[in-house]
Amino acid sequence: MPESEAEELQQEGLRLFQEGLYDEAVRKFSEAMEYFAEQDREAEVGEMLNNVGIIRRKQGRWGEALESLEEALRVFVRLEDKDREAQALGNLASVYASLKRREEAEKAWSSAVSIFQELGDGQKQGDTLLALGVSMFKSGRRQEGFATYQAGLSLLQEPTIMQRLYRLLLAIQLRLLG
Numbered sequence: 001m002p003e004s005e006a007e008e009l010q011q012e013g014l015r016l017f018q019e020g021l022y023d024e025a026v027r028k029f030s031e032a033m034e035y036f037a038e039q040d041r042e043a044e045v046g047e048m049l050n051n052v053g054i055i056r057r058k059q060g061r062w063g064e065a066l067e068s069l070e071e072a073l074r075v076f077v078r079l080e081d082k083d084r085e086a087q088a089l090g091n092l093a094s095v096y097a098s099l100k101r102r103e104e105a106e107k108a109w110s111s112a113v114s115i116f117q118e119l120g121d122g123q124k125q126g127d128t129l130l131a132l133g134v135s136m137f138k139s140g141r142r143q144e145g146f147a148t149y150q151a152g153l154s155l156l157q158e159p160t161i162m163q164r165l166y167r168l169l170l171a172i173q174l175r176l177l178g
Contacts, residue, residue, distance in 0.1 A: 006035035010044070013051065022055045029055075043084070046075035050088055057095050065095045083124075086115035090128050097131075102139045106132060126155030130163075 013028030033048035053068035069092045076085040093108035109132040116125035129152025137145030153159065153167050 006032050006039065006041075006044070009035065010048070013048075017051070017055060022059055026052050026055055042075055042079055043081060046072045046079070046081070046084060046088075049075065050084070050091060053088075053095075054091055057091070057098065060098075062095060062099055066092070069095060082115050082119055083121070086112040086119070086124065086128075089115070090124075090131070093131065097135055102135055106135050106139075109135065122155040123157045126152045126157075128152070129155065 009028050009032035013025045013032060016022075016025035016028060029048045029051045033045050033052075036042075036044035036048065049068045049072035053065045053072060056062075056065035056068060069088055073085065073088040073092060076082075076088055089108045089112040093105040093112065096102070096105035096108060109128055112128045113125055113132065116122075116128060129148055133145045133147075133149030133152055135145070136142075136148055139145075150170055153163055153170065156163055159167065
């Protein structure tokens with residue numbers, strides 16, 4: 001199959017995912033993955049595995065999500081693709097957190113934070129710190145979680161409206177306490 005057809009399957013998978021047609025999207029990503037594998041395009045194979053893992057996480061199909069995301073992570077580590085490695089770690093952490101495997105989740109998020117810091121990607125580092133902070137807070141380490149969340153907020157280059165509000169409230173709190 002020509003490269004463009006594999007990429008068309010990938011785009012069709014993304015469209016189906018956005019429409020909430022998850023099983024159909026997985027089929028398209030799986031087809032695209034086969035073609036990418038035939039073309040020795042390992043990075044794209046990893047992307048398709050990552051996409052399938054994200055979909056399976058949304059569906060609560062935890063075993064399948066873990067399997068796909070762990071394989072995607074192995075691909076990205078082998079390719080030394082640090083950005084995608086960190087993204088796969090973050091997705092894997094989200095599955096662990098959903099399974100109440102907080103220690104594994106926090107370890108994966110911490111690894112992702114370190115990689116994003118090394119890459120100088122403040123936005124992704126900040127987003128990951130937010131998730132890590134929430135997990136710490138939920139596991140009873142409230143101060144550490146709050147501090148981690150606050151560190152994440154400070155790194156965001158494109159905060160949402162709610163994140164900007166949290167920043168403002170934190171700044172007011174610091175002024176009152178400071």
